Amino acid sequence: MRRRFHALRPLLAPLLLPLLLTPRALPRAHCPEPCSCPPDGALRCPGPWAGLTLLSLTYLPIKLIPSQAFRGLNEVVKIEISQSDSLEKIEANAFDNLLNLSEILIQNTKNLVYIEPGAFRNLPRLKYLSICNTGIQELPDVTKIFSSEFNFILEICDNLHITTIPGNAFQGMNNESITLKLYGNGFEEIQSHAFNGTTLISLELKENTHLEKMHNGAFWGATGPSILDISSTKLQALPSYGLESIHTLIATSSYSLKKLPSREKFTNLLDATLTYPSHCCAFRNLPTKEQNFSFSIFENFSKQCESTARRPNNETLSNTNCPPVFFFLTLPALVWMVCRSPSINSFATCGFFLINRKHFWLESLVASRGSFGDKRR
């Protein structure tokens, strides 16, 4: 292919030259049918258009997605808008009444600063809405989507200017169950009733590095979540209400989380991944038998967090052989802990505890260092 082009070059050169000299030669900017994409103007994609299921709008010079921009495109299943530096605003009712629409992606539009309330309205089949790397300053209004799909996924990521998740933010989005992937944003605060009216399967809040406050009533009115990921946030505490449904808690690199609510609040916890050097230290004093092991260890762990917080280095671990990162997994009859270091390729099994719930006996303890690291990479 390349060689052939080479041979043709003398012939093509005069044809290509004007193209190369055109200042706005964006090879991937292509306004698809039936749309019109006027530079610095408003996008229009009027339907109906038989057979049009995927609408991909990338590198377009438009400034506005107006109300009813896609009116009549009743077969469209996926709309993707990305890589547009000129897009500034999405009006109310822009995505309105598109009954087959199942996916909307709005990504890498850094000058998109405003999505009017009601921009997404009456989209009963919508299953996936992703709004990432934009300039919006408020959480987009998703409360009029009225989707009835099971496990609706809302992804809001890398929007550095959104600071708050207000109350009732996801009310009306979906009446079945949802996964919220809200990561890498500018969130500082999650308000009371934020998840009111939702059935939450999974709530990912990881990498919201400014997230400091989660109102104690954030989960009021919600069912769930089953999975909660608060890794790499500045959260100092978890709300005390709503933890009973959590079966998986992930809190790696959550250096401000010094204290966990008492173990009793986590009635269904099966699996916790908590990164803290001090977490390993909780296991330094092995329990005597006859203790309610899984509960007392949790309390000690919280205390240890407090006393050794902000020392994420080897120092606190020197006595225990436990490297900085560890995984702690509890099952009703089994407590299993593995320590591993992220920096070196080593993998150390610090302890393996098998507990018989009736008698709380420590049945086995293994302390070894291996190098399973290579396998993982």
Ligand SMILES: *[C@@H]1O[C@H](CO)[C@@H](O)[C@H](O)[C@H]1NC(C)=O
């Ligand atoms: C959904 O799309 C199909 C064709 O893909 C079409 O026959 C049907 O009418 C559309 N549904 C609605 C509600 O417009």
Ligand SMILES: *[C@@H]1O[C@H](CO)[C@@H](O)[C@H](O)[C@H]1NC(C)=O
């Ligand atoms: C959600 O709404 C749909 C359509 O209105 C309905 O069929 C379904 O039963 C509702 N689901 C729940 C859990 O209410």
Ligand SMILES: *[C@@H]1O[C@H](CO)[C@@H](O)[C@H](O)[C@H]1NC(C)=O
């Ligand atoms: C929570 O949601 C319900 C409806 O699901 C609503 O009636 C109630 O006012 C909401 N509570 C708050 C405090 O916003």
Ligand SMILES: *[C@@H]1O[C@H](CO)[C@@H](O)[C@H](O)[C@H]1NC(C)=O
């Ligand atoms: C362990 O203790 C907690 C509260 O201290 C209690 O709710 C739980 O039932 C106990 N577990 C067992 C197996 O006795």
Ligand SMILES: *[C@@H]1O[C@H](CO)[C@@H](O)[C@H](O)[C@H]1NC(C)=O
């Ligand atoms: C918790 O800490 C106390 C003292 O700090 C100690 O006596 C007890 O054995 C510890 N329990 C566990 C399960 O580590």
Ligand SMILES: *[C@@H]1O[C@H](CO)[C@@H](O)[C@H](O)[C@H]1NC(C)=O
């Ligand atoms: C931690 O210990 C490992 C070896 O055990 C060493 O390679 C590493 O440099 C230490 N890190 C710090 C921050 O001291």
